[in-house]
Amino acid sequence: MDWMAWTGPTAIFFAVIATLLIIFTVLAIKFPETPRTGILRIETTRGDRLFITLLGSAFINLAWLGIIGTAQPWALAVCLIYAAAVFRWV
Amino acid sequence: MEKTVNQKAWFLVLPVLLLVAFSAVIPLMTVVNYSVQDTFGNNQFFWAGLEWFKEMLESDRMWDALGRQLMFSGIILAIEIPLGIFVALNMPKSGFWSSFCLVLMSLPLLIPWNVVGTIWQIFGRVDIGLLGYTLDALGINYNYTQDILAAWITIIVMDVWHWTSLVALLAFAGLKSIPDAYYQAAKIDQASRWKVFRFIELPKMMGVLMIAILLRFMDSFMIYTEPFVVTGGGPGNATTLLSIDLVKMALGQFDLGPAAAFSLMYFLVILLVSWVFYTVMTNLDKKGM
Numbered sequence: 001m002d003w004m005a006w007t008g009p010t011a012i013f014f015a016v017i018a019t020l021l022i023i024f025t026v027l028a029i030k031f032p033e034t035p036r037t038g039i040l041r042i043e044t045t046r047g048d049r050l051f052i053t054l055l056g057s058a059f060i061n062l063a064w065l066g067i068i069g070t071a072q073p074w075a076l077a078v079c080l081i082y083a084a085a086v087f088r089w090v
Numbered sequence: 091m092e093k094t095v096n097q098k099a100w101f102l103v104l105p106v107l108l109l110v111a112f113s114a115v116i117p118l119m120t121v122v123n124y125s126v127q128d129t130f131g132n133n134q135f136f137w138a139g140l141e142w143f144k145e146m147l148e149s150d151r152m153w154d155a156l157g158r159q160l161m162f163s164g165i166i167l168a169i170e171i172p173l174g175i176f177v178a179l180n181m182p183k184s185g186f187w188s189s190f191c192l193v194l195m196s197l198p199l200l201i202p203w204n205v206v207g208t209i210w211q212i213f214g215r216v217d218i219g220l221l222g223y224t225l226d227a228l229g230i231n232y233n234y235t236q237d238i239l240a241a242w243i244t245i246i247v248m249d250v251w252h253w254t255s256l257v258a259l260l261a262f263a264g265l266k267s268i269p270d271a272y273y274q275a276a277k278i279d280q281a282s283r284w285k286v287f288r289f290i291e292l293p294k295m296m297g298v299l300m301i302a303i304l305l306r307f308m309d310s311f312m313i314y315t316e317p318f319v320v321t322g323g324g325p326g327n328a329t330t331l332l333s334i335d336l337v338k339m340a341l342g343q344f345d346l347g348p349a350a351a352f353s354l355m356y357f358l359v360i361l362l363v364s365w366v367f368y369t370v371m372t373n374l375d376k377k378g379m
Contacts, residue, residue: 004116005123005135014119032094042369043376045095055365058358065140066147072140 017054024050038090049090053083118357125350142351152352154327155335162331163310166249170306171299173250174257178265179291181258192262195255207319210248214320234321238328245317245329252316253306260302264295297374304367312360332356 024047035043044052057079064075125142127135146152177195182188201209214234216222225232234244268290276286314333317323323330323338330338336356340349 002133004120005127005129005133007123007126007135007137010119010123010126013122028097032096034094042373045097047097051365055358055361059362062143062147062355062358065143069144 020050020054040090044090046087049086052090053079053086056082056086121350121353124346125354126347128347131344138347142347143355146348146351146355149348151335152355155330155332158328158330159311159332162246162249162313163307165246166253166310167303167306169246169250170254170257171303174254174302175261175295175299177254177258178261179287181262183266192259195258198252198255201252203315204319206248206252207316210244210251210316211320214244236325238325241321241325241329245320248316248320249310249313253309257302257306260298261295264298265291268294300370300374304363304370308360308363308367311363 027046033045035045035048037043060079060082061072061075064078065072068075124135126138126140128138128141129135181191198206213219213221214232216226216233222232222234231237232240234241272290272294273286276290281289312333313331314337317329317331318334318337321329323334327335333356336349336352339345339352
């Protein structure tokens, strides 16, 4: 594993994503759902919304880093608000 | 009542997932690890945090390459899409000549990228290339190794030569699927050629055109081989597109950290466009286009 140059933060980063994927897989099996059409006018399932959330969060973090540049953890707060909005309206 | 979605069949792709994990996911995870660290070789790493991302976001080099990349993709789309439609509209609809045209147009698509680059690299040379020599003989100053405009024209014409066929073939498939009844109705209404195109052909081609635009955008956004073979990113950095710049940074300068941060941002853009591509395609499928 040395060649992969692991660090604590990257391990946590991937662990969070892996956990989210597992949670959503279990959810999809336990509670099957009907896709719905939200404000993007496309049909989405929970998994789609998770993907939109994660991808959007990456861009939010980059934008925060590029425009504001300090107090990066607050970008995470914006991401959580964004996530809530995506799961509510998309 | 709508049927609920059952996603259990996805477990059947687990073996593929394992293979992809080794060929793509684990290397990608390594890139993430590299992007937050600094190294001087010897497999020794030092924590750098978000330093490289910040540096890349503030670097003119990356924004310039992104600008050139968007300009390249924009120009080739603006040429290839209308040209492809025009070619498709003028192709014979059936019979021997139709098949002949289809085969002829598929030929550029079958040529490997580096061969396309080499063809144009030689074609454009002033000393031995047909194009370069002819232009020179006509008194036109054309030198893609020194003149920025000539370099850009060369790589754009090369891409148009290579990929317009794809757009034309897709548009042709779209045109073939329009039932004759539409044209007959237009004739009864005495619609002009333009109106037939605007209100019958264009809407009916929308699905395939969307695929053509997204495919060409993605492909051109990731282009590396052809411009690299022809211009090598020069003159100066004039044709250094994103992937060329990335390779220069990662393998030329061995700046692993910044290159990893750069490639992750590049990857995010590609991921976003791929998602849009996938969503548009599946939605068109549902509408039955």
